[in-house]
Amino acid sequence: MTPRSLLVVGSVAVDDIDGPYGWQRDQLGGSASFIGVAASYFTPRTSIVAVVGEDFAQEHIEMFRARGIDASGIERRSGQTFRWVGRYAPDLATRETLDTQLGVFAQFQPKLTDAHRAAELVFLGNIDPVLQLQVVDQVRKPLLIAADTMNFWITGHRDALLTTLHRVHLLIINDEEARQLAGEHNLVRAAAVIRRMGPHSVVVKRGDAGALLFHEGGVFAAPALPLAEVRDPTGAGDAFAGGFIGYLAHAGRFDAASVRTAMIYGSVMGSFSVEQFSLDGLRNLTPALIQDRFDAFFELSRFERISLA
């Protein structure tokens, strides 16, 4: 079957990141970059809608195109590209933001072409929920709308976020965001609260503790692959989201079994992402490498259903 079309809307950014491996400067970043590139291994019908400044290196656009991504929706404006400067703790478990320069991203107004409006799957990266809603209003007949968000919108732009959530089928956020959004520490109860806000499915990302899916089919726990070398956690959640939504576009259906498989392909792409800086862990993959790692996840979590009696 032909894979479904996927529209990714989010940020394309340039990051300066400090950590145990020293400064990594002028790195390609942003949610749409990670989501789009990760998804491109599963559906050749991936489009990115974002905005960059006049300083943005054309080679990154070429990289997107080489991956088969429709980059026609990446608008180039006069001004600076969105820039994030951050520093990781030596154990990579926590990070602090040293500087954020929105640049042209401050004027981002996603305007979809007719082709983009025909998208069958939509992933709304972590941007202002008002902009997320503009995208939802423009797509014509989407089969699945998935979204991410963050604490900044949850606490400071809650009403707009709740309006957007009514239109979202599937929310992918991390555990702290889920707790904050629901006002509930327990993740089972937090997911139940969030599902009453609109999304029929909630994916809770937990970093090296894996990810949980809460939906009408119950709960599914995707493990994280223990890795001997982690260099850069930046974008891991977006790589997960890209593998997840990309696989669903590939499968073309969203039944419980497909969504479980999507959770594992999300975890696969997240694991590749953290092994290298920026998008380096994602840009040179092959179907065979991805399949090998999927098999590693299967081996990691497989056990026999036995009975004591």
Place this chain on the structure above:
Amino acid sequence: MTPRSLLVVGSVAVDDIDGPYGWQRDQLGGSASFIGVAASYFTPRTSIVAVVGEDFAQEHIEMFRARGIDASGIERRSGQTFRWVGRYAPDLATRETLDTQLGVFAQFQPKLTDAHRAAELVFLGNIDPVLQLQVVDQVRKPLLIAADTMNFWITGHRDALLTTLHRVHLLIINDEEARQLAGEHNLVRAAAVIRRMGPHSVVVKRGDAGALLFHEGGVFAAPALPLAEVRDPTGAGDAFAGGFIGYLAHAGRFDAASVRTAMIYGSVMGSFSVEQFSLDGLRNLTPALIQDRFDAFFELSRFERISLA
């Protein structure tokens, strides 16, 4: 096949615990209590060796006996039972020790009867590694020696601990202890360091992030069951250890598939334990309840091995 015999050596204690549900006073606690009761559902040949004071309620000994546990090795001495007073944070994620009274535990010298020396499986609960070694020296022909330890012994009694570890086949500790023992933050590398200290297998308990097994068969990730209600995490790691070693005694073999299953039965008993205070979640289980929860873990983590091609 007849289940193997299991000897559990550790603490039997009385706990006063504060937390989001208020004070729970005079609760049965201690590593040997949780390990022994959890294991008793898998092998009727479970013995506990420990020490209690003259204040220890006989009803607890009767409870052990009602579970089929050989409690003849629980020595009663004049003095007070080991007492722990602790307080959990409102989210139950962290706890502080308010008071520890060793009481008769300070003079604990495990002396095994001839029957106990014949144990086929041995679990050394978290006690002084010097005492753990005394137990190892007394058992005659054990098939498997498993042990737990904690930061107090890792940092303050390291040489004794390393001597004991040489004689231990399988170490079950939590993630922070693994990092501390190995002097290595990354858990994959930490487990490799620990396996060079003696144990051929290392189980890393991660609370609500599940547990990891590192052994010659590679890595296995057991998920934690997301629970809507957690009341008391005390003893969860010991309940895990009891289900784990109890299942291995039941299976009578320690091949890779059996150890994976043991990881799940450990997780099953840990999940029952945290739902109630003290040992209340463990004391009234049935084979059917345990099997149902094992099946819930299977459902939680099951996905199909598929190929993208």
